[in-house]
Amino acid sequence: MDNRSGSLLEIGKIVGTHGLRGDLKVRLHSGTPEILLDADQVTLHLPSGEKLTVEPTRQSLHKGQVLLRLQGYDSINQVEPMIGAQVLLHEAQLPELEEDEYYWADLKGLQVVDQQKGVLGKLHQMFNTAAHDTYVVTGPYGEVLIPAVAQFIQEIDLDQRVMRVDLPEGLVPDEE
Incomplete structure (x- = not known):
C-alpha cells in the first residue's frame, strides 16, 4: 500500500452486496463513476469505526452504482460487515474541481x-x-x-x- 498525500474525502457509501463472490454495491454521492472505476486503492470507514485501506480487483457499473470487488475479500460472508461503510479516496486521486464545484466532504x-x-x-x-x-x-x-x-x-x-x-x-x- 502506498501512502498518498492529501486528506481522505468521502465519495460514496457501500449500500449492499451483489452476488456471492464478495462484490459490494457503492452509491456515489456525486460526480462521475470513473473516479471509483479508475481507483487503484480505496479506504473504507467501516460501521465499526475501523478504517481499512484496500485494493480493488474488479470495478464495474451496474444500474447506476459501482460494483467493487476487493483483494482478499472473495465471499459475501467476508464483505457483509462492510455494508454501510463510507468509501473514501485521497484528494490526490480526485479530478480538479471547476470554479463552482465542491466535494461532498x-x-x-x-x-x-x-x-x-x-x-x-x-x-x-x-x-x-x-x-x-x-x-x-x-x-x-x-x-x-x-x-x-x-x-x-x-x-x-x-x-x-x-x-x-x-x-x-x-x-x-x-x-x-
Whole structure:
C-alpha cells in the first residue's frame, strides 16, 4: 500500500452486496463513476469505526452504482460487515474541481438558509439522479430535498459553513 498525500474525502457509501463472490454495491454521492472505476486503492470507514485501506480487483457499473470487488475479500460472508461503510479516496486521486464545484466532504453539515423560510437545517446527505444531484436537508421542516441546480443555490460559503438558497413555493413543507 502506498501512502498518498492529501486528506481522505468521502465519495460514496457501500449500500449492499451483489452476488456471492464478495462484490459490494457503492452509491456515489456525486460526480462521475470513473473516479471509483479508475481507483487503484480505496479506504473504507467501516460501521465499526475501523478504517481499512484496500485494493480493488474488479470495478464495474451496474444500474447506476459501482460494483467493487476487493483483494482478499472473495465471499459475501467476508464483505457483509462492510455494508454501510463510507468509501473514501485521497484528494490526490480526485479530478480538479471547476470554479463552482465542491466535494461532498466540504458541503456535509452546512447550515442551509432559504431566502423566504429562513433556516431549513443542516445538509445531511446528497444523492445523484439522472437529471442532477439532490441535497437532503434535515431540520425544523423535516426532510427537505433540494435540487442542486444554479437556479436554487444562491451562495455556498464554506468559511461561514452556510448554503443560501431561494426555493420555490411548495418545495419546503410547512413547519413540523
